[in-house]
Amino acid sequence: MDVPVGFFNTLWRFITFLPFFFLLFLLGLLKGAIVCPIAAGIIAIGDSAIVIGLWPAHCIWTYYCVIKTKRLGWVLKFILVLCLPPPLFLWPIIVIVASILGGIAYGFFAPLIATFEFIGRNTTEKMLHCFIDGIIPTIEGSCTVVRDFTDFCFHSYFSYMDELIEEIPADENPIDIKLLKLPQSLLVMVLAVPVDVPLITAIALWKSPYMLYRGWKRLFEDLVGREGPFLETVCVPFAGLAIILWPLAVVGAFIGAFFSSFFLGLYSGVIVQQEDSLQMGLAFIIAVVSLFDEYTNDMLYLREGSCFPRPKYRRNIGPPSSIERLKSIDNDTVEKNEREGFQSTKLVSQRSRTMKWGIQQYTLVQVWDWLFKSCEVNGRILLRDGLLDVKDIAECIVKGNCKKLGIKLPTWTILQCLLASAKSESPGLLISDDIQLTATNWPRDKMFEWFVGPLLIMKEQIKGMKLESNEEICLRKLVMGYKNEKTEDWNDSGFPSSDTVRRAQLQSIIRRLQGIVAFMSRMPTFRRRFRNLVKVLYLEVIQTGQEADQDGTNVKPKRRVRLFLGRGHKKDKGTTAETSSQDKTDHTEMV
Structure with a gap:
C-alpha cells in the first residue's frame, strides 16, 4: 500500500477506506464473540483450579515461613500472623475474578486486533488471514497464561518463601516494627486514607477528560499525517481501532489511580516507622498528593511540578542514583x-x-528477548568448550529442576554484557555490536530501572578494575563451576591475579548478579522461556553425541540424551518444533 501524498489525497484515502474498516471491525467483533468464551473458559477454569488446589498448601506454608524466618522481628511476626487471614482468604477470590475478567478481555480483543494486523503483512492470501488470524493464537495464548500462572504458584511462590526462611548474616538486623511508634503509624494510616483517596481520585477524575482529549488528538494527528506507527504499517484501521478503544484506556487509568490511592495513603505508616517520626508521616500524607499530581503531569506532558504543597518527609535524601x-x-x-x-x-x-x-525507545519485551537470545548463544559456546554440564541440562528437561542452570547461564550472560560495556565506554549497556541501552532509549518502566541501576554501578566497578583478557576468560569457568561465597573458593581455580581484594570485588559482583537473576527467575515467563532455551541446547548435545558415536565412543550418553529429549519434548511439542527449526539458522553472536 502506497502512502498518499497531500492533504486531499490523504483525506480521500481515509474516506474510501472507512467502509472497509467498518467491515473489518464487524468481522473482528464476530471473531471475538466466538473466541471469547473459549479463551475466558480456559483461563478462568485453569487458574481457578490451580489457586483452589494449592490454597491449603499456600496458607500453611506461608504461616510456617513467617513464624520460622529470622529476617523479621517478633513484633512484626505477631502483626503479620494476625493480619494474614484476610489476604489469604481473598487471594483465591481475587484470582478467580481477575481470571474471568482478564480472560474475557483477552479472548475478545486479541482476535479483534489480529483482524487488522494482517493488512500490514506481506502475504498473498489476505482474505484467508482476515478470517482465521487471531483464533488459534488466542486459544494458545490462553493456555500459556495458565501455564505461566502455574509456574508462579508452584515455583515462584515457594522460591520466595525459601528465601524468606534462609539464614541471615550475623551483621544483618531483622526487620521489625517499633512498638512505641505503632500507635502513631496506625493513627497516620487512619488519617491518610480519607485524605489521600479522595484527593488522588479527584485529580485522576479531573485529568481524565484531558487524557481523553490528548490521546484522541494525538491519534488523529498520526492518522492524518501518517506518522508514528501508522507510517510503519501504512494501515488506517489501526488508527480507527485505537481511537475507538482509547476511552477504555482512560477508564482503566482512572480505576488504577483509585485503587493505588489506598496503598499510597497506607504507606504513610511505613514512613513513620522508617523515619521514626510522626511529623514525617503526616508530611507524607500531603506530599504524596503532590507526587501523584506531578507524575500525571509528566505522563500527559503538562507543566512541570505540581501546584500542591510538598513538605519534606525524609530526613536524609540520598545522592542521585x-x-x-x-x-x-x-x-x-x-x-x-x-x-x-x-x-x-x-x-x-x-x-x-x-x-x-x-x-524509538526499546520495550521490556525486546530486552527480555535479547537476554534469552544471548543466553542461547552463550550456552552453545559454553557447551562447545565443555563449561556447561550436560547433567544440569538433563535435570532441567527431565525433572524440571532448572535452578542451578537457570542462575549460572544468565549470570554469565549479563556479566559478559557488563564486561563489553565497560570496554566500549558506553554510557549505558552494550547489548550487541550495534545496539546499546542508554537513558534515552531504554524502557520507561520502574521495574526495569530497579534492575538496570545496580547493573550500571557494577559496570563502573568493572571499568575501574581494568580486567585483563586472561582474567575474563577465567571468569567463565568461575561463574559456571565454582562457588563465589569466599575468596578461598578460587584458590584452585587458576585465576591469574593473587590479589585478594580484587578477587573479593569480583566475587561480590558475581553474587549480586546471581541475586538479580534469582529474582528474575521467579517471573512466570522466565521458566517457560528458559526451558525452551534448554531444549535448543539439547539439540547441540545430540549433535555432539552423534559425532562422538561415529568415532566409536560415547555411545551410552547419546542414548541417554535421546531418552531425555523424548521425555522432555512430549510436554511441549509445538515449542520443540519451533526451537528445532531455529537451531538450524545461524545466530549472530550477541554479548
Missing part, C-alpha cells in the same frame, strides 16, 4: 546541542510528545 545521573547528562547534552544549533528548536518535552519519539 546512577539512572538519574545518566538522565541528567543526556538532558544536558540535548540542551547543549540545541543551543549550538545541532538540533531543532523544539523542546525535549515537545519532541517526546510525538508517537515517533516513543517508538
Whole structure:
C-alpha cells in the first residue's frame, strides 16, 4: 500500500477506506464473540483450579515461613500472623475474578486486533488471514497464561518463601516494627486514607477528560499525517481501532489511580516507622498528593511540578542514583546541542510528545528477548568448550529442576554484557555490536530501572578494575563451576591475579548478579522461556553425541540424551518444533 501524498489525497484515502474498516471491525467483533468464551473458559477454569488446589498448601506454608524466618522481628511476626487471614482468604477470590475478567478481555480483543494486523503483512492470501488470524493464537495464548500462572504458584511462590526462611548474616538486623511508634503509624494510616483517596481520585477524575482529549488528538494527528506507527504499517484501521478503544484506556487509568490511592495513603505508616517520626508521616500524607499530581503531569506532558504543597518527609535524601545521573547528562547534552544549533528548536518535552519519539525507545519485551537470545548463544559456546554440564541440562528437561542452570547461564550472560560495556565506554549497556541501552532509549518502566541501576554501578566497578583478557576468560569457568561465597573458593581455580581484594570485588559482583537473576527467575515467563532455551541446547548435545558415536565412543550418553529429549519434548511439542527449526539458522553472536 502506497502512502498518499497531500492533504486531499490523504483525506480521500481515509474516506474510501472507512467502509472497509467498518467491515473489518464487524468481522473482528464476530471473531471475538466466538473466541471469547473459549479463551475466558480456559483461563478462568485453569487458574481457578490451580489457586483452589494449592490454597491449603499456600496458607500453611506461608504461616510456617513467617513464624520460622529470622529476617523479621517478633513484633512484626505477631502483626503479620494476625493480619494474614484476610489476604489469604481473598487471594483465591481475587484470582478467580481477575481470571474471568482478564480472560474475557483477552479472548475478545486479541482476535479483534489480529483482524487488522494482517493488512500490514506481506502475504498473498489476505482474505484467508482476515478470517482465521487471531483464533488459534488466542486459544494458545490462553493456555500459556495458565501455564505461566502455574509456574508462579508452584515455583515462584515457594522460591520466595525459601528465601524468606534462609539464614541471615550475623551483621544483618531483622526487620521489625517499633512498638512505641505503632500507635502513631496506625493513627497516620487512619488519617491518610480519607485524605489521600479522595484527593488522588479527584485529580485522576479531573485529568481524565484531558487524557481523553490528548490521546484522541494525538491519534488523529498520526492518522492524518501518517506518522508514528501508522507510517510503519501504512494501515488506517489501526488508527480507527485505537481511537475507538482509547476511552477504555482512560477508564482503566482512572480505576488504577483509585485503587493505588489506598496503598499510597497506607504507606504513610511505613514512613513513620522508617523515619521514626510522626511529623514525617503526616508530611507524607500531603506530599504524596503532590507526587501523584506531578507524575500525571509528566505522563500527559503538562507543566512541570505540581501546584500542591510538598513538605519534606525524609530526613536524609540520598545522592542521585546512577539512572538519574545518566538522565541528567543526556538532558544536558540535548540542551547543549540545541543551543549550538545541532538540533531543532523544539523542546525535549515537545519532541517526546510525538508517537515517533516513543517508538524509538526499546520495550521490556525486546530486552527480555535479547537476554534469552544471548543466553542461547552463550550456552552453545559454553557447551562447545565443555563449561556447561550436560547433567544440569538433563535435570532441567527431565525433572524440571532448572535452578542451578537457570542462575549460572544468565549470570554469565549479563556479566559478559557488563564486561563489553565497560570496554566500549558506553554510557549505558552494550547489548550487541550495534545496539546499546542508554537513558534515552531504554524502557520507561520502574521495574526495569530497579534492575538496570545496580547493573550500571557494577559496570563502573568493572571499568575501574581494568580486567585483563586472561582474567575474563577465567571468569567463565568461575561463574559456571565454582562457588563465589569466599575468596578461598578460587584458590584452585587458576585465576591469574593473587590479589585478594580484587578477587573479593569480583566475587561480590558475581553474587549480586546471581541475586538479580534469582529474582528474575521467579517471573512466570522466565521458566517457560528458559526451558525452551534448554531444549535448543539439547539439540547441540545430540549433535555432539552423534559425532562422538561415529568415532566409536560415547555411545551410552547419546542414548541417554535421546531418552531425555523424548521425555522432555512430549510436554511441549509445538515449542520443540519451533526451537528445532531455529537451531538450524545461524545466530549472530550477541554479548
